[in-house]
Amino acid sequence: MSSALDVLVEPLASPGVMAAKLWLPFGSACDARDQRGAHDLLASLLSRGCGPYNPKELADVVEGCGAGLRCDAQEDGLLLSLRSTLEDAEQLLPLLGWMVLEPHLAPDQVALEKNLTLQMLQRQREDPFHMAAVAWRGLAFNNGGYGHDPMGVEQDLQNIERQQILPLAQQLPSGQSVLSLAGSLPEDIEHRIRAMDGFRGWPQASAEWNAGRLNYGTPAGERIHLESMDTEQVVLMLGQATVPHGHPDDLVLRLLQCHLGVGMSSLLFRRLREEHGVAYEVAVHYPQLMGPAPFVLLAATGMERAELSLQLLLQSWDELCQTTLSQADLTLARAKFIGQMAQGRQTCSQRAERRVQLRAMALRDDHDQSCMEAIASITVDRIQETCQRWFQKPQLSLCGPPESLETLERVWANRHP
Structure with a gap:
């Protein structure tokens, strides 16, 4: 054993x-x-x-x-x-x-x-x-x-x-x-x-161990949550649970993450900050998980700009399913992805953590290299197909003052009656 x-x-x-x-x-x-x-x-x-x-x-x-x-x-x-x-x-x-x-x-x-x-x-x-x-x-x-x-x-x-x-x-x-x-x-x-002392008594693998036994969860009945807080700040999170790390669609979603939220040339930064000046922070949250990973667009703004911020987030989300990326945007997303991969392998700690993560997820040690080679074959049509598969029922979480939340709830209801 x-x-x-x-x-x-x-x-x-x-x-x-x-x-x-x-x-x-x-x-x-x-x-x-x-x-x-x-x-x-x-x-x-x-x-x-x-x-x-x-x-x-x-x-x-x-x-x-x-x-x-x-x-x-x-x-x-x-x-x-x-x-x-x-x-x-x-x-x-x-x-x-x-x-x-x-x-x-x-x-x-x-x-x-x-x-x-x-x-x-x-x-x-x-x-x-x-x-x-x-x-x-x-x-x-x-x-x-x-x-x-x-x-x-x-x-x-x-x-x-x-x-x-x-x-x-x-x-x-x-x-x-x-x-x-x-x-x-x-x-x-x-x-x-x-x-070594400390490791000498480590047991043999248990035949009863089953790593796939977990219930990660399923969506609740509601699709919007309003969290009232006495603040002038409004935080908006719009997204959906998607796929585990290593899933066939995972690499497509990683390219989308780069397109939407990485750097000052990203779509959310340009649209919400440069063009409209409504949000002081934008990001895309897409962690590497063994289960269905959240793909979430995030924006933080002030009370007076919250309504336009939500409209722009919803517009950006809907466009993912309705329109295709340009070839220029896809080329830039590929470059950002490769840069992120290189940046994540600079230190001993980063390299050790990535190897342990890949092995824990039963992925090959050369998974990252394979991904960098595979992105060349990902097309704008495949990206749109992936979005249509995983982005049909987004969920919205809002935190801010009650008067802003009432307005934002109406904006959401008009889009998702």
Whole structure:
């Protein structure tokens, strides 16, 4: 039986530094319905004492080496990250194994991290971007795994105690995990890593593990959500859940993301900022997920410009299905895509994280290179066909003052009665 830990190594000519990324396939999409935020809380606890180190000793070891160690909860998994010099790598790498196999989860640390997370959630209630995004998730995924922010929901988090965290920690080694190392690496580290302290007890792959078991969520009945907030700012998010990373249509949508939202030559920047001056921020949100990824147009504006901003967003969305891109726009989108791919592979940390992501998603190591070659064959007609397939039922989340929301709701109703 093979190990549940897949090890990837990429030696690079770096100035004596290395990065390690350990992916565990248990993210916020695995949160139970009444424990939304449990995996994020677990992630924050893994670096609060593990193996032979209590929280203070662990911090002293990492900081004494000038290294960085953290764990983040994402929708699809937990990502443990270590950054260190080559000289300290063999001392610090075992920490990643101990964080998974021997986390302390001390009661005082559970209470501390829980209180810190609750404070962060309370502060985010004052952020219109966050509130609009949370509401859009609810529209697109309802009560499914993608239907809440990885940090969780305040009322659920208040009821999560150590006894709910323990079983989540115990299952971490059972999933098919991936460790990726990049940079200046210790000699023969790929074969020696499993014998290191911390990794020595890593179990074999479980026959019961099933990575495709999750319910990511399905759209709610409503297609618009109004989040009232005492502010002069209005945040608009318009979009639809689409496809997983690596899906045949994913590359087309990535080109669309570049066309619509990357750089000052993008459609949204030109239309909403340069031509009409109505929005001070525009973007396209299209994350790389194992499940149906949101494709969302975002704009932030003032009260007096909110109505025109929404009309322009709706116009831009409708045009995707009704008209084709020009060849010049497609050529520019291809150039932006290639530039983004190159920019995302500049550091050891970026390269290690991308390799671990591809392996976790069961994609080939040369997936990115294949994509850069494949974009030449994507035509404007195929882009329009993809839009017609995935952009027929957009959902709108609005956050702002009540008087603006009433006007915007009427604009939406006229387009989508």
